[in-house]
Structures are given as structure tokens and as C-alpha cells.
Amino acid sequence: MKQKRSIFVFILLISSIFIFISIKYAYAAEFKEIKNAHIGHYQPSGVSVMFEDVEINGTYAYVSDASLPGLRVISLADPSNPSLTALRTVTGASSYEIEIANDVAYLRVVEDQDWNIEYIDISSPASPVYKGLLDLGYARGFDASETTLFVNNYTEIISFNFSNVESPVELDRLNLTEFVESLTFIEDYLYICTTTHQLKIVNATDPSNLNLISSFDLGEYYAQSYFIEENVLYTSGLISTKTILHRAHVKSIDISDKTNASFLSDIFIDGINGVGIAIHDNKLFAGACAEGIVVVDITDPSSLQAIGFYDDYQDIYCGGSKHYALYPKLYEDATLGNLLVFTSMGCGLNVISIDNLEFELSIPGFDVFLLALTTMIAIFHVHKKLRKNLDSSESITKS
Numbered sequence: 597m598k599q600k601r602s603i604f605v606f607i608l609l610i611s612s613i614f615i616f617i618s619i620k621y622a623y624a625a626e627f628k629e630i631k632n633a634h635i636g637h638y639q640p641s642g643v644s645v646m647f648e649d650v651e652i653n654g655t656y657a658y659v660s661d662a663s664l665p666g667l668r669v670i671s672l673a674d675p676s677n678p679s680l681t682a683l684r685t686v687t688g689a690s691s692y693e694i695e696i697a698n699d700v701a702y703l704r705v706v707e708d709q710d711w712n713i714e715y716i717d718i719s720s721p722a723s724p725v726y727k728g729l730l731d732l733g734y735a736r737g738f739d740a741s742e743t744t745l746f747v748n749n750y751t752e753i754i755s756f757n758f759s760n761v762e763s764p765v766e767l768d769r770l771n772l773t774e775f776v777e778s779l780t781f782i783e784d785y786l787y788i789c790t791t792t793h794q795l796k797i798v799n800a801t802d803p804s805n806l807n808l809i810s811s812f813d814l815g816e817y818y819a820q821s822y823f824i825e826e827n828v829l830y831t832s833g834l835i836s837t838k839t840i841l842h843r844a845h846v847k848s849i850d851i852s853d854k855t856n857a858s859f860l861s862d863i864f865i866d867g868i869n870g871v872g873i874a875i876h877d878n879k880l881f882a883g884a885c886a887e888g889i890v891v892v893d894i895t896d897p898s899s900l901q902a903i904g905f906y907d908d909y910q911d912i913y914c915g916g917s918k919h920y921a922l923y924p925k926l927y928e929d930a931t932l933g934n935l936l937v938f939t940s941m942g943c944g945l946n947v948i949s950i951d952n953l954e955f956e957l958s959i960p961g962f963d964v965f966l967l968a969l970t971t972m973i974a975i976f977h978v979h980k981k982l983r984k985n986l987d988s989s990e991s992i993t994k995s
Contacts, residue, residue, distance in 0.1 A: 606628045628955030630891070630906040630948070635935060638670050638678035639944030647939035649923045651696045656681065656721050657927075657937055659945060660694040660703050667694070667701055669721050672937070675929050684724040686714045697740035700727075700761055704735055711735045713747060717761055727761050737779030737788065744750035744803045746786055748776035753786065755803040770806040772796055778833075780822040787829065789819040793836070797854050812857040816843060821923075823873040823880075827852040828860065828897045832870030833884045844870040844884050848897040863900040865890040874936060876950055880902075881936055883922040889938060891953070904955050907950060908940045921946075925970065 641644060646663040657670040657678065666685035670678045682906070691714075695702045699719040705712055715732040732754070738747040743759040745768070751774055755767040774790040786798040786806070795812040820833035829849040829917025836843070844867035848860040867884030874881045880892040880900075888907040892900050908921050920941040927935045933951040940946050 623773060628957055630889075630904055631954050631956045633906060633948040633950070633953065634946070635932060635949050636674075636676045636678050636947040637944060638680070640680065645942065645944060647674040647692065647922075647941055649693045650925055650937060650939050651694050651701070652925045652927050652937060653696045653699075653718065654721070657925075657945060658694060658696060658701055658718065659939060660691045662690040662692060665689060665691040665705065666714055666833065667691070667703060667718075667724060668839060669716055669718070669724060670945060671721075672927060672929070672947070675927070675932055675935055678945060678947060679702070681711050682722050682724055684716055684726055687729060688712065688714060693738070695738060695740045695745075697745075698743050698758070700740070700747060700758060702738065702740055704738060709858070713738060713745070715745075715758070715761065715764075728764075732766070736777045739779055739781040739786075741781050744781075746779060746781055746800065746803070748779045748788065749776055753779070753788065753798060753806055755800070755806060757803070758959065767804040768806050770798065770808065772808065777818070778820050778822075782822065782824045787819075787822045789814065789831075789833070793818055795819060795831075795849070795857065797851070797857065810855045810857060812849065814847075817847065817862075819847070820871055821873045821882075823875055824851070825875050825894070825897075828894075829857070830873055830880060830894065830897075832865075832873050834869045837867070842866060844868060844882075844887070844890075846870055846873075846880065846890075846892055847851075847883050848894070848899060848900060850897075860898045861900045863892060865892070865902065872925075872938070874924040876926055876934055880949070881924045881950070882923055883938060885920050885922060888921045889924055889936065889948075904953065908946055 648660045648662050650657050655673050659668045661668050662881045668683045669681040671681045686705050688707045691703045691705045693704045701712050701716045701718045705714050711734050712732050713735050715727050717725040732749045734750045736748040745756040747754050754771040757765045757767050776790050778789045780787050784801040786800045788796040793814040797810045799807045799809050816835050816837045818833045819831040822829045829851045831847050834843045844865045847862045850858045850860050865884045867887035869885045870882050872883040878895045880894045882890050884890045888905050890902045893903045919930050921938045924936050924938040927937050936948050936950050
């Protein structure tokens with residue numbers, strides 16, 4: 597009887613552990629997984645890729661392929677069957693983020709810990725032409741608008757005039773006195789995150805006269821990507837003090853007064869890092885590196901609500917450790933409607949539909965819990981049967 601009781605207690609203990617794991621991340625129990633949304637996929641056959649970032653220009657997706665390294669031009673004329681149009685290598689050992697403006701593609705590249713910007717003329721998508729290199733040394737965040745390029749470099753923000761792509765001209769340098777990392781340009785302003793987790797807002801109305809207008813303390817949060825909707829700045833990134841597997845967050849910040857930004861809401865999106873933001877129909881789509889695409893309801897910016905996720909594991913193309921959804925971008929197709937295009941690093945480029953989303957309840961950890969519980973119950977029953985047979989054999993022997 598004591599042995600049976602100990603087995604029962606053991607099963608109860610194991611079950612409790614898995615129940616605790618599921619309840620610990622109770623927010624995830626409210627998530628629903630997007631199903632039947634997959635539209636198309638691109639990955640060159642027989643080639644190992646490492647897609648980093650993607651930008652949409654016209655009917656083409658321009659992908660930074662770190663393993664090339666360089667640029668892949670992928671046609672989205674038929675989103676259900678994206679196809680390679682062209683590729684162009686760069687001189688760096690790896691290429692990472694990409695930005696596009698005025699038919700120029702800018703890629704951040706690295707060579708022996710030297711971070712620079714290389715640029716390519718894409719006025720003819722089928723024949724991209726490599727143009728040159730900005731040898732900066734520590735180019736981190738960057739963005740482009742029309743003929744202007746903005747780059748974080750060490751503690752400085754540098755602006756360049758690219759009206760003549762053959763001979764870019766430096767316009768201005770603004771020293772923020774802190775190492776600067778991510779950067780985006782939106783409606784005449786630069787939004788920058790420093791290594792000390794300060795959000796800097798810079799007036800870039802005149803790119804030749806950059807002016808810092810405010811600084812906002814993000815605490816332990818590092819902003820990676822930015823998007824503005826109706827005077828609300830949405831950022832995705834990470835909390836630096838959290839464990840590496842569970843630190844991705846999305847924040848909303850009121851910037852109606854850019855000289856005095858104020859915090860609105862924060863939501864944990866369960867990933868290594870929040871990378872990239874796209875917004876459509878009051879829904880924010882964030883790349884949650886290693887966790888797929890997380891969907892957040894932003895109807896009330898002061899109360900962000902996670903409503904679902906798209907796990908690129910479900911696609912036959914993305915298995916194992918290859919799924920790292922990054923940089924979602926909106927694309928509208930005349931036939932298929934509103935689409936989301938994003939890179940999945942080692943498994944290529946994915947295209948999904950974001951119209952009429954279908955959700956299916958999915959509780960992370962629950963399947964594992966059921967499997968463990970079922971296994972333990974099965975072991976208990978097998979042990980019980982064997983013990984009964986053994987007791988019967990002993991009784992026969994004794995008699």
C-alpha cells in the first residue's frame with residue numbers, strides 16, 4: 597500500500613510541476629494561434645540562408661541575406677509563389693538590417709567588428725548595382741527618407757545627402773554623448789535608443805541641422821523597432837534583465853508632446869527579442885524572435901492586449917531551430933488582400949494573410965503537460981499490473 601501511495605504522490609508531483617509551468621505564463625493561455633493564414637514562402641533550394649531583414653518596395657521584397665552576404669530581390673507579383681528576381685553581394689562578411697528610399701537600398705554590414713553601411717542602386721530591380729560603402733566603424737541603427745540617410749555611429753547621429761548616389765555628402769553630426777543603437781525616422785523626427793536605455797527624440801526637419809528635443813527614460817527596456825499611429829509611439833524590444841528566452845516586450849508611449857513623452861502601456865510578448873512592427877486595423881504585429889509573430893490589440897493604446905500569434909513552426913518549411921520571425925512588413929495584393937511579409941531567418945521569407953484572421957486555442961505547455969500526465973498514468977497502470985501478476989505468482993509458489 598505504501599509503494600502505491602508513493603507512486604501516486606510522484607505522479608501528483610510531476611503533474612503539479614507542469615500545471616505550475618502552464619499557470620506561470622497564464623497570459624499565454626489567452627493566446628490563440630492563427631491558422632490557415634499561410635500564403636507563400638521563398639527559400640532557395642539546396643542553399644543554407646540566414647535572412648535578417650526585409651523591406652517592401654513596389655511589388656518586390658528586398659531581403660538582407662547575411663549568409664550571401666548581400667541583397668536578394670524577391671518578386672511578390674504572385675505572393676503565393678514568391679520568386680527570385682536578382683541578387684547582389686556586398687563587401688562585408690555579413691549583412692543585417694536593410695532600409696530603402698528613393699530607389700537606393702542601404703544595408704548594415706560587418707567585417708571584423710567594423711560596422712558600416714553599403715548602398716545599392718535598385719532603380720532596376722532585376723539589375724541592382726552596387727554603389728559604395730560608408731566606412732563609419734560603428735554604424736548601428738539607421739534609416740532613410742527620400743534622399744537623406746541617418747546613421748547612429750558611436751555617440752553621434754550623422755545625416756547624409758544621397759541625392760547623388762555616386763557621391764553622398766555628409767550634412768550634420770549630432771553628439772548625444774552616449775552610445776546610440778536603434779534609430780528610425782518618422783515624419784521629420786528621429787527616435788533613438790541609447791545603450792543606457794534612453795529614448796532620444798531628435799528634430800530632423802532640417803537634416804543639416806539636427807536638434808535633440810527630449811529624452812525619455814525607458815528603465816531596463818531597450819527599444820529595437822518603432823512605429824507611430826495617431827501620436828502614439830509603439831516600440832518592440834527587450835527587457836535587458838530578463839532571462840534570454842522570455843524578455844520581449846511591446847510598449848506604447850504618448851508623444852503628442854514630443855518634448856515631454858509619457859508612458860502608456862507595456863506588454864510581454866514571450867520571445868528572445870521584439871524585432872519589427874507592422875500595424876493594420878488596430879492590430880500590431882511584432883516579430884517575437886524564436887516565438888513567431890505576436891498580434892496585439894491596440895484599440896486602447898493605454899491597455900495593450902495580446903490576442904494571438906502566428907507560429908511559423910506550423911509551416912512545413914520552418915522546423916526545428918530555423919524559425920525566428922523578424923521584421924513583419926505590410927503588403928497589399930489586389931487579389932489576396934492585406935498580407936504580412938516577414939523573414940524567418942534560416943527558413944526564408946514567409947507571406948501570410950491578415951484579413952479575417954482565424955484563431956485556434958493554443959496553451960503553451962499544456963500539450964507537454966498532458967503528455968507527461970498520460971505517460972505517468974500509463975506507467976502507473978503498467979506497474980500496477982506487473983505488481984498484481986507478481987503477487988499472484990508469489991501466492992501460487994507459496995501454496
